Amino acid sequence: MADERVALQLVINGRLVRGDVEPRTLLAYYLRDELGLTGTHVGCDTSQCGACTVLLDGLAVKSCTVLAVQADGCRVTTVEGLASGGHLHPVQRAFQEEHGLQCGFCTPGAMMLAAWLVEQEPHADERAIREALDGLICRCTGYENIVRAIQRAQALSEASEEPGLQRAEGGRGR
Amino acid sequence: MIPSAFRYRRAQTVAEALDLLRQEPEAKLLAGGQSLLPLMKLRLARPGTLVDISRIDELRRFEVRPDRVVIGAMVRYHQVLANAELRARLPLLPQAVAVIADPQVRHRGTVGGSAAHADPASDLAAVFLAADAEFVLQGPQGERRVQARDWFLGPMMSNLQPDELLCRIEIPLAWPPHQAYLKFPHPASGYALAGVAALVSRAPDGSVEDVKVAVTGAGQLPFAAQGVTAALKGQTLSRQLMREAAERGAADGTYADDGPYSAAYRQNLARVMIERALAKASES
Numbered sequence: 001m002a003d004e005r006v007a008l009q010l011v012i013n014g015r016l017v018r019g020d021v022e023p024r025t026l027l028a029y030y031l032r033d034e035l036g037l038t039g040t041h042v043g044c045d046t047s048q049c050g051a052c053t054v055l056l057d058g059l060a061v062k063s064c065t066v067l068a069v070q071a072d073g074c075r076v077t078t079v080e081g082l083a084s085g086g087h088l089h090p091v092q093r094a095f096q097e098e099h100g101l102q103c104g105f106c107t108p109g110a111m112m113l114a115a116w117l118v119e120q121e122p123h124a125d126e127r128a129i130r131e132a133l134d135g136l137i138c139r140c141t142g143y144e145n146i147v148r149a150i151q152r153a154q155a156l157s158e159a160s161e162e163p164g165l166q167r168a169e170g171g172r173g174r
Numbered sequence: 175m176i177p178s179a180f181r182y183r184r185a186q187t188v189a190e191a192l193d194l195l196r197q198e199p200e201a202k203l204l205a206g207g208q209s210l211l212p213l214m215k216l217r218l219a220r221p222g223t224l225v226d227i228s229r230i231d232e233l234r235r236f237e238v239r240p241d242r243v244v245i246g247a248m249v250r251y252h253q254v255l256a257n258a259e260l261r262a263r264l265p266l267l268p269q270a271v272a273v274i275a276d277p278q279v280r281h282r283g284t285v286g287g288s289a290a291h292a293d294p295a296s297d298l299a300a301v302f303l304a305a306d307a308e309f310v311l312q313g314p315q316g317e318r319r320v321q322a323r324d325w326f327l328g329p330m331m332s333n334l335q336p337d338e339l340l341c342r343i344e345i346p347l348a349w350p351p352h353q354a355y356l357k358f359p360h361p362a363s364g365y366a367l368a369g370v371a372a373l374v375s376r377a378p379d380g381s382v383e384d385v386k387v388a389v390t391g392a393g394q395l396p397f398a399a400q401g402v403t404a405a406l407k408g409q410t411l412s413r414q415l416m417r418e419a420a421e422r423g424a425a426d427g428t429y430a431d432d433g434p435y436s437a438a439y440r441q442n443l444a445r446v447m448i449e450r451a452l453a454k455a456s457e458s
Contacts (some may be wrong), residue, residue: 004182006182023179023180024179024180026176026211029197045175047211047279059252061281061282066282067277068180069182132277134364147336
């Protein structure tokens, strides 16, 4: 049983990836250990903290609580896929400009959750932003600067012609 | 944390899933995995085989019909929240779904998975009981329908048999939109210490034509607070009457001491939350 491996094929940050995994391999570990995409952090590993958040077909999910085989045939975007063509994603610029991080450990998850929110609900007010941040535990910032960063990202996205995620994922559609 | 090894099978049809359940040793169905995978990572669950039902088209049906809403077992929480018609016809359901976990979990978790998992503090349990949900199962003997009142047999134990698959949940659209789900969450876990679903229908003269309330989290099992219906049916609502009804409704639960929360505390919390949910539903 332990020897069984399952073939899978996904599009990760716009790149087609084929491989095979033990069924019990979690998406977070597949990204980090098999593909070297160590930008996705594993914090609590119990589906609480959200540091491991990535986008699965455009939706923010906790990659420590998704099996790699469940993502077969899906599009995955990690923090490495936010920037494109040498340009930072509006969320990355906003986190830099508003200092939306301190130690940086939760930041990949914070930015992926923010990227989803800015795309999904471009006009989310402060209350809605704070509601969404229920899915992220940050022990440093007290969230103030993260909320400001997301508000800044909303403004930057609105000002830019091309929404960042569509670029990063090579197309939209859910 | 890594789950213990298991075999992975992906079913394309309900029939295939049922075959796999029969053939594979210690098989368990995998929907969104937001409850099962954490249990497997803690090795509290060690299925021999996971049968992934997420690609079965039939289970993704989601229809708001004139008389009922049909929710396929693979309908995810975020899809419930996005359904405008449902918000108008059965606001109780999206109100409860909106307070389940966080956005990431709501992108994966399913209504059917929650029902099958049968956590006694599940927010949806109160909705299922208050709104008379019906669970439609397929098994080796064909279709079986189970009413919500017969669904929750024990903590983490639903009426679903190991060789059966929950295909869909049907909820009658029998109530006006005077509905509310209110939750007192555990401060750390977010699970309901008491969650109350309330449905109220008023007669033209303003009196209570009918009322139904169910409570999750507070008792050992989710329960219908029938005492509320008995106390309020035909009456004209008042603060005093709602207080008495909440007292009687809370008494319908069975409570146990649990860590810092005594049985008396839990019953009192149920009473308080029933009263608040009644007030909110009747004002909505």
